Amino acid sequence: MTVREDDIRRPDGSTGIYGVVDKPEFALVIVADGDRLQLVEQFRYPVGERSWEFVQGTAPDRADVDAAELAVRELREETGLEAGSMVELGRLSLAPGLTSQRGRVFLATELREGPPQREHEEQDMRTEWFSREKFEQMIVSGEITDAPTIAAYGLLRLRGR
Incomplete structure (x- = not known):
C-alpha cells in the first residue's frame, strides 16, 4: 500500500491536492451452495x-497475480474450500474517491471441503x-455493512443467480 498526494488542476483551472491510497487488486468470492451463502467474520481494525x-x-x-488465481487462493486460505466452478461476475471500484483499488x-x-490456511491476522476469523x-435481513438490519459484500451480492442478483 502506498499513500500519495497529487497536485491536480481542476476543469476550472484551479489547483489543489488529492490524496490517493494505492493498493493492489482484490478478489471477492461469493461462496454459494444452493440457497446458502458462506460468510467469514473477522475483526476489522479500522x-x-x-x-x-x-x-x-x-x-x-x-500484486501482479491473476484475479482468478487470487480468488482460488483466498477461498482456500479463509475457508478451506475448493470450488469445482469459479465464475467471474464483474468488477468493483472499492472507494474511487479515496483509493485506486479495484x-x-x-x-x-461445486464445493469441496478442506482445512483453512489462514494468515496470522486472520486467526480469529470464523465462517x-x-x-x-x-443474508438480506442482515444487510437491512445493519449487521452486514461491508460495501464490497453488498455490491457483490447486487452483481449476483443482477446476473440472475
Missing part, C-alpha cells in the same frame, strides 16, 4: 468491530452459512 463479509483479499506480496467478483460453487433470506 472500524473497530467484527464484520461479516464474503471471502476477499489481495496478494500484496504478488476488485473482481467471483461465484464459487458460517446463511440462507439468502437471512
